[in-house]
Amino acid sequence: MSCTPRLTQMLRARGYRMTSQRFAILQALHNGRHLSPAQIYQRVHQTGMTEATVYRTLEFLAGNGILLVADRGNGHLAYELSGESHHHIICRTCGKQLEIDPGMLTPAIRQLESETGYCLYAGHLTFFGQCPECQQNS
Amino acid sequence: MSCTPRLTQMLRARGYRMTSQRFAILQALHNGRHLSPAQIYQRVHQTGMTEATVYRTLEFLAGNGILLVADRGNGHLAYELSGESHHHIICRTCGKQLEIDPGMLTPAIRQLESETGYCLYAGHLTFFGQCPECQQNS
């Protein structure tokens, strides 16, 4: 991946290391987006990596801002590479998901920042609602 | 709680029942907000309720829109009564939390609805960022 050297340097500056395990997980998330820990383990266990390492690594990468955590609405969390910021709307009735451009929320986030003084990260938000089709059927 | 009859009727209309276990969990969440499953179990296990029932009930109540799920930023989820819609900003540096009025996001949500055709629920969003104090110390 093209961004690996930059990430390696960033981690190094914080006293951490880019290991083969961390790289493998980043690579898995570079192919499939929104993966659960189990799905990620399925794609990297061939390397001999432990499940415990998968969970630890995900927590570590998320804590360092390299991964984003997304609420999938089923009580579980999924992970994805940050930097490709976007948000979701999930239909509570049929489960369909709509990906929405982050720019659509930029004004609201800017206002939040100016009113609270906080500096907000891109993040990954999940809205819940009902899609147009399901609204008609009810 | 004043809203119990209304909830009972709403569940009944969907073929479900208001049980003593569900009522106990609602009552626990009426006192303490943003509780984890473990915290909730701690407050209701005196009634003889099983942990499995706590998890099941939380999922059920959330699925019926009576509870909201909030990402606490530590990889875990917390539950709270819906109807008291609000949102949070969590500082990634010091962990401090700021509660923000839902009205601040209303314009953005309205725009999202008109652009996507979805009907959005109030929900409970969690933003991550850095608070003013931590911005100065870095």
Place this chain on the structure above:
DNA sequence: TTCCTTATTGATAAAATTATCAATAAGGAA
């Protein structure tokens, strides 16, 4: 290079969460 410090991992145990299924109990019908 070799040594040293320590971040990281695997192995394992512990804890949390979910699934299965028989027993219970709530509400509707008569």
Place this chain on the structure above:
DNA sequence: TTCCTTATTGATAATTTTATCAATAAGGAA
């Protein structure tokens, strides 16, 4: 009221997630 249907629960097992700790390995210093 009694009977019947079925949503719900507790008990239990299975699975997922987390914590502990010794062994490994990466990077810095000399």
